Amino acid sequence: xxxxxxxxxxxxxxxxxxxxxxxxxxxxxxxxxxxxxxxxxxxxxxxxxxxxxxxxxxxxxxxxxxxxxxxxxxxxxxxxxxxxxxxxxxxxxxxxxxxxxxxxxxxxxxxxxxxxxxxxxxxxxxxxxxxxxxxxxxxxxxxxxxxxxxxxxxxxxxxxxxxxxxxxxxxxxxxxxxxxxxxxxxxxxxxxxxxxxxxxxxxxxxxxxxxxxxxxxxxxxxxxxxxxxxx
Amino acid sequence: xxxxxxxxxxxxxxxxxxxxxxxxxxxxxxxxxxxxxxxxxxxxxxxxxxxxxxxxxxxxxxxxxxxxxxxxxxxxxxxxxxxxxxxxx
Numbered sequence: 300x301x302x303x304x305x306x307x308x309x310x311x312x313x314x315x316x317x318x319x320x321x322x323x324x325x326x327x328x329x330x331x332x333x334x335x336x337x338x339x340x341x342x343x344x345x346x347x348x349x350x351x352x353x354x355x356x357x358x359x360x361x362x363x364x365x366x367x368x369x370x371x372x373x374x375x376x377x378x379x380x381x382x383x384x385x386x387x388x389x390x391x392x393x394x395x396x397x398x399x400x401x402x403x404x405x406x407x408x409x410x411x412x413x414x415x416x417x418x419x420x421x422x423x424x425x426x427x428x429x430x431x432x433x434x435x436x437x438x439x440x441x442x443x444x445x446x447x448x449x450x451x452x453x454x455x456x457x458x459x460x461x462x463x464x465x466x467x468x469x470x471x472x473x474x475x476x477x478x479x480x481x482x483x484x485x486x487x488x489x490x491x492x493x494x495x496x497x498x499x500x501x502x503x504x505x506x507x508x509x510x511x512x513x514x515x516x517x518x519x520x521x522x523x524x525x526x527x528x529x530x
Numbered sequence: 531x532x533x534x535x536x537x538x539x540x541x542x543x544x545x546x547x548x549x550x551x552x553x554x555x556x557x558x559x560x561x562x563x564x565x566x567x568x569x570x571x572x573x574x575x576x577x578x579x580x581x582x583x584x585x586x587x588x589x590x591x592x593x594x595x596x597x598x599x600x601x602x603x604x605x606x607x608x609x610x611x612x613x614x615x616x617x618x619x
Binding site: 311336337338395396411 | 569572
């Protein structure tokens with residue numbers, strides 16, 4: 300199923316997305332990452348890795364870097380964990396002009412057989428690999444996101460094996476929901492609950508997820524012998 | 531049906547009106563449809579435009595690279611022609 304997903308929705312991805320490369324740091328500590336030339340995104344340390352954290356949390360931003368980490372994150376991120384907020388392309392510091400209509404950027408992506416959001420999945424996976432490499436592979440990378448950002452984090456987790464676990468808050472139940480990020484051809488293969496289920500056996504926490512979504516994910520995890528790893 | 535005085539339409543005024551419309555000078559636009567100015571109002575405008583241009587060039591460069599011979603290139607066209615012929619029959 301993952302192979303079909305790659306073929307239908309992420310055909311422009313390489314076998315494994317390369318780690319992002321740092322291209323500079325601002326005086327306020329915001330790191331600029333090159334994920335896919337010429338795309339650069341921003342990464343803000345909320346609680347930097349001064350010591351050697353065992354876990355690094357990568358929170359996918361919905362608006363921009365100035366947003367505070369979600370309140371629910373403190374229930375999962377320990378005191379020793381590092382926390383970063385990542386702005387995928389088109390958000391915050393890399394925002395582009397959007398007019399609806401004509402939606403030039405979005406439509407141009409469709410003509411190239413991709414969507415803006417599939418590019419955002421790339422950015423998240425590349426940033427996760429950057430953080431993993433920056434800890435010399437010692438820290439585990441966890442993703443967190445809310446709403447559409449939770450779905451993007453889920454797909455990044457599917458495509459990047461170095462992501463150890465995820466906390467997904469209020470994910471839309473289906474790609475047919477207008478709030479869900481569009482991915483070309485995705486419904487020919489699976490929908491959001493099945494995509495999250497494919498993360499098994501990696502630990503996944505669903506917060507305020509629609510009941511049907513939660514049930515489907517739990518069923519898949521149970522069949523994979525990892526029932527206790529989904530909460 | 532009663533005729534309304536003063537509103538009786540005859541073909542002649544209609545023809546004159548159509549002729550006048552046809553003779554209106556066209557809007558002069560020598561370059562055809564004009565492009566909108568390139569967006570530069572947001573920090574990510576230049577970046578995403580460059581990305582789209584590069585990806586387009588990559589796709590164009592790879593176009594037809596799988597087709598090694600003229601016959602192979604004609605294949606899809608032949609299939610289409612056969613299908614159309616079958617439909618017509």
